[in-house]
Amino acid sequence: MTVKSILNLKGGGVTTGDPSMTIAQVCARLAEQKIGALVMTDESRNVVGIISERDVVRVMAQVGAGALSDTAGSHMTKTVITCRKRDTVDEVMEMMTRGRFRHVPVVDDGELVGIISIGDVVKYRMAEVEREAQHLRSYIATA
Numbered sequence: 001m002t003v004k005s006i007l008n009l010k011g012g013g014v015t016t017g018d019p020s021m022t023i024a025q026v027c028a029r030l031a032e033q034k035i036g037a038l039v040m041t042d043e044s045r046n047v048v049g050i051i052s053e054r055d056v057v058r059v060m061a062q063v064g065a066g067a068l069s070d071t072a073g074s075h076m077t078k079t080v081i082t083c084r085k086r087d088t089v090d091e092v093m094e095m096m097t098r099g100r101f102r103h104v105p106v107v108d109d110g111e112l113v114g115i116i117s118i119g120d121v122v123k124y125r126m127a128e129v130e131r132e133a134q135h136l137r138s139y140i141a142t143a
């Protein structure tokens with residue numbers, strides 16, 4: 001299964017943010033959208049960073065509540081690992097495992113076209129395991 005087939009099921013919507021927004025605004029957006037990360041883009045919608053709930057927790061632990069008025073740009077991860085629609089879900093799982101992150105934006109021809117979270121990957125794997133079990137059950141029943 002490819003990233004494209006997951007996006008066909010969940011859609012290509014991505015909640016983005018601007019590096020000039022504050023950490024307080026990042027928290028509000030994450031809570032409001034019930035998501036774990038915001039992809040940061042510039043005015044041309046190029047991906048320039050990512051900030052996740054894990055970054056917010058780190059900043060609060062290291063700096064404290066005073067950092068709520070800092071810009072997202074000063075605490076986001078600037079080197080973002082992305083995938084393409086044609087990549088396989090296994091490849092994305094490998095990226096997440098190797099990089100120890102749970103979000104991978106999808107970029108095709110320089111355009112942000114979706115995001116895959118670890119939740120999407122787990123959902124895909126569960127459906128796949130269920131399909132395999134079903135296949136085995138019908139094999140045994142007809143053997």
Ligand code: AMP
Binds near residue numbers: 036053081105
């Ligand atoms: P997460 O597990 O997605 O909450 O992110 C854990 C850490 O990895 C945070 O510091 C994020 O900013 C960073 N991160 C999340 N996704 C990516 C990504 N696709 N590429 C690089 N860093 C990421």
